[in-house]
Amino acid sequence: MKTQGKRRQVLHRTSFVVLSALFTTGFGIMALGFAVSMLGGVPPRGPLAVVAASLGVIAFCRRITGSRIVLGPRVLSVVNPVFTYEVPYRYVARVGSDRRGNLVVTTREAVDIRSVGFAGSLIDHFVGSTDRAVAELKAALAEPRDLRGDSRPVRRWTRSWVADGCTAGMLVCIVLAVFANA
Structure with missing residues (x-):
């Protein structure tokens, strides 16, 4: 648990900050890796599904760990x-x-x-x-x-810009994966 500031105090679990950073970084690197792999001519449906799943995990974890x-x-x-x-x-x-x-x-x-x-x-x-x-x-x-x-x-x-952006990106990847190779 951590508090910040004198005028405005924020109470949250320190473990949430660590978990948020780990999940965002880990799944973000995985999503980026699969997105880059599509540039090499790999059929896009599989990598798009992995990118969508990674963005979905990031969005879910950021929502939970953003609780405070x-x-x-x-x-x-x-x-x-x-x-x-x-x-x-x-x-x-x-x-x-x-x-x-x-x-x-x-x-x-x-x-x-x-x-x-x-x-x-x-x-x-x-x-x-x-x-x-x-x-x-x-x-x-x-x-x-x-x-x-x-x-x-x-x-x-609740607004969570990272989680909302990842959710939007996930939806775009799902739509693209559905129409890929169609």
Whole structure:
């Protein structure tokens, strides 16, 4: 787990950063290698399928490993693979973990928001990164903040430029593979 900055804190698992770099680099090199092999006259259907699969793995891994919690000036953001929840601090009722070790932010409207970035796991049972994240969140929420404003909790689609670009590239490769040698 790592925090950055004074105005804006980002909580995420360090292992997610390492895994993201490994998967992106490894599968990116593989996709590039097969893309280059098509320049040598290899029939494109097979290499295009491998490039599409590699881009799909990168997109999936980047979405999962991009999960984090951001403490902004006025909003607590829980960034999950598909949705990002932005909760103004005045709407945060409770931060804790459930019996399975998942980090849960409960709003004043009794909505539980679970963080994929701090979901319970066997390793976390021994390492305790979720418990440390809960303690950091509670300490950050106890700090005096400007609670003015009339915004309400918002759920929106999570943007991940690398994952979205890889997904688009994967779809292009699939279409090209379907029509290759046709």
